[in-house]
Amino acid sequence: MVRAKSWILKKHFEGFPKSSDFELKEVELPKIKDGEVLLQTVFLSVDPYMRPYSRRYMKEGDIMIGGVVAKVVESKNPTYPVGAFVVSNAGWTTHFISSGKGLQLMLREWPEKLPRSLALGTIGMPGLTAYFGLLEVCRMKPGETVLVTAAAGAVGSVVGQIAKIKGSKVVGCAGSDEKVAYLKQLGFDETFNYKTIGSLEEALKKASPDGYDCYFDNVGGEFSSVVLNQMKKYGRIAVCGAISLYNDTVEQKGNYVQIPMIFQELCMEGFIVSRWDNRREEGLKALLKWVEEGKIKCPEHVTEGFGNMPAAFMGLLKGENTGKAIIKV
Numbered sequence: 001m002v003r004a005k006s007w008i009l010k011k012h013f014e015g016f017p018k019s020s021d022f023e024l025k026e027v028e029l030p031k032i033k034d035g036e037v038l039l040q041t042v043f044l045s046v047d048p049y050m051r052p053y054s055r056r057y058m059k060e061g062d063i064m065i066g067g068v069v070a071k072v073v074e075s076k077n078p079t080y081p082v083g084a085f086v087v088s089n090a091g092w093t094t095h096f097i098s099s100g101k102g103l104q105l106m107l108r109e110w111p112e113k114l115p116r117s118l119a120l121g122t123i124g125m126p127g128l129t130a131y132f133g134l135l136e137v138c139r140m141k142p143g144e145t146v147l148v149t150a151a152a153g154a155v156g157s158v159v160g161q162i163a164k165i166k167g168s169k170v171v172g173c174a175g176s177d178e179k180v181a182y183l184k185q186l187g188f189d190e191t192f193n194y195k196t197i198g199s200l201e202e203a204l205k206k207a208s209p210d211g212y213d214c215y216f217d218n219v220g221g222e223f224s225s226v227v228l229n230q231m232k233k234y235g236r237i238a239v240c241g242a243i244s245l246y247n248d249t250v251e252q253k254g255n256y257v258q259i260p261m262i263f264q265e266l267c268m269e270g271f272i273v274s275r276w277d278n279r280r281e282e283g284l285k286a287l288l289k290w291v292e293e294g295k296i297k298c299p300e301h302v303t304e305g306f307g308n309m310p311a312a313f314m315g316l317l318k319g320e321n322t323g324k325a326i327i328k329v
């Protein structure tokens with residue numbers, strides 16, 4: 001018999017999440033039936049979407065949502081033999097039983113030397129977000145100037161590197177001098193620490209005096225209102241995330257977007273990565289190839305121990321991570 005540990009949403013978050021909003025539970029899993037597999041989680045992901053999604057899609061008492069990499073440890077389903085690795089949306093849990101529905105076998109061509117945790121980051125959902133957001137939503141063209149926020153994070157670091165591969169000038173901002181230095185190592189052309197600049201408008205102008213063709217927006221809020229006025233004619237804005245708003249208890253009243261959008265003839269489009277589920281394999285293969293060629297580096301911020309999941313999640317929202325926030329069981 002296997003005992004599964006899971007982190008439960010004990011209480012809906014009010015403002016910034018607290019340790020007391022989570023509860024660790026343990027249950028004994030039943031024996032698997034025909035067609036089922038028993039999986040052991042190896043890596044888990046904490047992502048910003050868990051904060052807004054918990055309110056919208058979860059009820060108190062549910063297992064916290066999230067992606068995992070897991071290993072098949074018992075199988076009565078020939079598609080998922082013992083020893084196979086899968087990516088699944090199983091949530092914050094150490095073991096689970098599946099009928100196979102929702103399990104994604106890891107790419108057959110996954111190289112032995114690459115950590116499987118990358119399937120939750122650069123060669124997974126965040127990497128796909130960067131790939132489709134930049135190429136399909138921003139429709140970035142060579143020679144253009146791209147601005148990306150939360151640039152040292154899971155999505156932003158990949159956006160910047162793909163933009164360089166595709167021949168853009170890339171401006172990235174992040175919340176510490178260490179992160180900004182890391183962006184330079186990743187090949188970003190211009191960088192700044194948004195927490196220490198005097199004027200955002202001036203920092204944006206200094207980094208690109210002619211303005212921006214593409215804005216890959218991971219943060220939203222006041223920051224993005226300022227960026228809107230720095231866009232070039234026919235600029236494109238991919239509204240990917242709004243992390244600066246996720247913990248708000250009172251809805252912010254921002255600037256209205258219409259005037260700059262009309263004068264600069266901008267295109268602003270929100271998106272969710274699952275729109276391209278039918279092109280998942282294409283995206284993953286492109287990302288894997290760039291990683292293998294050394295054209296994309298994959299920073300990771302690894303927290304050891306399943307017990308530290310709430311701390312890792314709260315740390316992510318505070319900006320403690322450089323690269324993808326991962327939990328190693």
Ligand SMILES: NC(=O)C1=CN([C@@H]2O[C@H](COP(=O)(O)OP(=O)(O)OC[C@H]3O[C@@H](n4cnc5c(N)ncnc54)[C@H](OP(=O)(O)O)[C@@H]3O)[C@@H](O)[C@H]2O)C=CC1
Pocket residue numbers: 047048049125126129150151152153154155156173174175176179218219239240241242243244245271272273274316317318319320321322323324325
């Ligand atoms: N639309 C979609 O399908 C998807 C959207 N997303 C969105 O992309 C964004 C980035 O996600 P992901 O790469 O996984 O996370 P990151 O790895 O970038 O981690 C989050 C980062 O956000 C930054 N941050 C936190 N609070 C603020 C704030 N108030 N203002 C500005 N930055 C802040 C921190 O970096 P710093 O130190 O620089 O402040 C932190 O490290 C999120 O908004 C997320 O919701 C992600 C996946 C899919």
Ligand SMILES: CCCCC/C=C\CC(=O)/C=C/C=C/C=C/[C@@H](O)CCCC(=O)O
Pocket residue numbers: 045048049052053066067068087088089119120124125240241242245246272273274
């Ligand atoms: C102020 C409200 C803002 C709402 C926007 C919220 C979130 C944007 C965002 O971050 C969306 C992320 C979507 C992620 C989807 C993930 C799943 O497909 C499961 C991923 C499992 C995996 O493959 O790793």
